[in-house]
Amino acid sequence: MTVSFILNGEDVSAEAEAGERLSSLLSSRFGLRGARGDCLSGLCGRCIVLLGGKPVNSCLVPAFRVQGAEIVTIEGFGRTDDYRDIMAGFRKAGFEPCGFCDSARVLVASAIMEEDPRPDDSLIVERMSAISCRCTQPSALIAGVRAAAEIRERRVFGHAGA
Amino acid sequence: MPEHDVFVPSGVVEILAVMKQHPDSLLVAGATSIMASATGRSAALSPVVVSLERAQELKAISRTDRFVEFGAMTTLSELLSLRKGTVPSILKERAAGIGTFTVRNLATLGGALSCATRFRDVFAPLACLDALAEFRTPQGSSWVNVNRLAGENGRPVIRPGSLLTRIRIPADEWDFAISRRYGLDGYESERNAVLSCVCRMNKHTISEIRIAEAGAELVRSREAETMLIGRKLPLAERDKDAALEAYAGRCAALGLSGVRTARFLGVLRTLFECLDRGEE
Numbered sequence: 001m002t003v004s005f006i007l008n009g010e011d012v013s014a015e016a017e018a019g020e021r022l023s024s025l026l027s028s029r030f031g032l033r034g035a036r037g038d039c040l041s042g043l044c045g046r047c048i049v050l051l052g053g054k055p056v057n058s059c060l061v062p063a064f065r066v067q068g069a070e071i072v073t074i075e076g077f078g079r080t081d082d083y084r085d086i087m088a089g090f091r092k093a094g095f096e097p098c099g100f101c102d103s104a105r106v107l108v109a110s111a112i113m114e115e116d117p118r119p120d121d122s123l124i125v126e127r128m129s130a131i132s133c134r135c136t137q138p139s140a141l142i143a144g145v146r147a148a149a150e151i152r153e154r155r156v157f158g159h160a161g162a
Numbered sequence: 163m164p165e166h167d168v169f170v171p172s173g174v175v176e177i178l179a180v181m182k183q184h185p186d187s188l189l190v191a192g193a194t195s196i197m198a199s200a201t202g203r204s205a206a207l208s209p210v211v212v213s214l215e216r217a218q219e220l221k222a223i224s225r226t227d228r229f230v231e232f233g234a235m236t237t238l239s240e241l242l243s244l245r246k247g248t249v250p251s252i253l254k255e256r257a258a259g260i261g262t263f264t265v266r267n268l269a270t271l272g273g274a275l276s277c278a279t280r281f282r283d284v285f286a287p288l289a290c291l292d293a294l295a296e297f298r299t300p301q302g303s304s305w306v307n308v309n310r311l312a313g314e315n316g317r318p319v320i321r322p323g324s325l326l327t328r329i330r331i332p333a334d335e336w337d338f339a340i341s342r343r344y345g346l347d348g349y350e351s352e353r354n355a356v357l358s359c360v361c362r363m364n365k366h367t368i369s370e371i372r373i374a375e376a377g378a379e380l381v382r383s384r385e386a387e388t389m390l391i392g393r394k395l396p397l398a399e400r401d402k403d404a405a406l407e408a409y410a411g412r413c414a415a416l417g418l419s420g421v422r423t424a425r426f427l428g429v430l431r432t433l434f435e436c437l438d439r440g441e442e
């Protein structure tokens with residue numbers, strides 16, 4: 001089947017099997033390797049993308065489901081101000097996710113800040129548990145996302161809250 | 163490349179029309195269990211696929227004094243985002259334990275109730291809340307107590323050719339409500355299950371109690387529940403023993419193994435202790 005959708009802001013189409021995983025479609029037809037999942041069962045969280053603005057495991061999304069949908073991958077998200085805020089926040093807090101989980105961590109951080117501009121520790125830890133990677137401690141995750149949220153708040157509202 | 167006909171109807175009437183025309187079609191909700199059980203880069207789907215995703219009626223959530231009702235396509239994340247008090251806490255707790263939030267953004271309540279391999283974690287709370295499920299076929303519709311989605315052997319009953327449209331949960335108040343998952347294996351394992359219990363009391367006397375355990379099978383015993391009604395808390399040892407015996411009988415009737423039965427009875431004993439202490 002031909003699937004047409006919006007990928008990182010552009011209208012695109014591709015030939016795909018109806019049951020093909022979105023993760024496979026993105027890498028094999030569009031050369032986007034940021035969502036490089038390999039567990040194929042929604043467990044590792046490495047292949048997270050935004051579908052209609054919400055983070056999902058792209059290995060669990062069949063190609064037919066993206067017809068008419070909007071997909072953002074780390075490659076597209078990397079062009080946004082939110083991305084810059086998150087990277088600045090991570091750097092400020094000394095939080096450096098590894099090459100296995102970095103893209104997914106950034107997308108989940110954006111979703112956390114979308115859900116709550118001043119996220120509490122439990123929300124950060126719960127949401128980040130979508131990615132199974134032992135490269136980092138919960139305290140580092142919390143510090144990284146909090147710093148990112150402050151930077152974002154300052155950029156958007158001109159000040160960071162108490 | 164295998165060819166599929168993919169239908170994306172925008173309403174229930176349209177879905178039923180496709181189902182009538184293609185009785186072997188595969189209904190797809192969040193697709194999580196379908197994709198997770200596949201290996202390789204594609205999932206093998208039926209030649210005709212019906213995606214339920216665009217049917218707005220299946221996403222409606224409503225609440226009255228007597229019940230809260232979910233369209234089958236309500237995602238687990240949507241259910242969890244509802245205000246405190248809208249959804250019974252034992253259901254919320256179990257929904258929150260399914261996968262990660264990125265899985266729950268896709269997985270639906272209807273999909274969780276329709277998995278044929280085993281009962282999902284939300285099933286036991288729904289069973290002890292006596293939730294109702296509405297099924298529609300091209301011929302008509304019916305409301306079914308979710309406890310009837312288990313067959314004679316306690317295993318999930320698949321209703322081929324039926325579309326699950328709504329789930330209705332009574333908004334009754336309970337004095338005690340608890341739901342625990344046990345067993346450490348992966349979520350598909352036969353060796354884990356959820357035990358849920360709701361209880362109403364009148365001056366330390368049980369006036370209503372429902373207990374459901376669901377994993378590979380659903381275990382519920384109306385006989386044991388009836389025996390517990392009218393008993394004072396803390397429960398006397400003989401009352402506990404009598405109830406456990408009734409549950410052992412139910413397990414035997416379902417043909418459960420000795421190990422499975424012993425584990426269930428052990429968890430039940432712990433539940434009775436929690437009930438004695440009023441500890442949720």
Ligand SMILES: Cc1cc2nc3c(=O)[nH]c(=O)nc-3n(C[C@H](O)[C@H](O)[C@H](O)COP(=O)(O)OP(=O)(O)OC[C@H]3O[C@@H](n4cnc5c(N)ncnc54)[C@H](O)[C@@H]3O)c2cc1C
Pocket residue numbers: 041042043060188189190191192193194195196197198214234235259260261262265268269270271272273274275276277278281282283284324325326327349
């Ligand atoms: C990573 C991961 C972790 C998980 N962890 C857990 C866990 O801890 N505990 C747990 O209980 N479960 C767990 N699950 C399983 C999860 O509960 C199911 O995958 C999910 O509930 C299925 O919902 P869905 O909307 O994706 O259904 P789908 O995958 O779309 O469909 C499931 C089945 O139901 C049928 N169906 C769907 N909707 C309807 C309908 N409205 N009417 C009739 N038939 C229908 C489909 O044809 C299919 O056979 C996990 C899954 C994943 C991927």
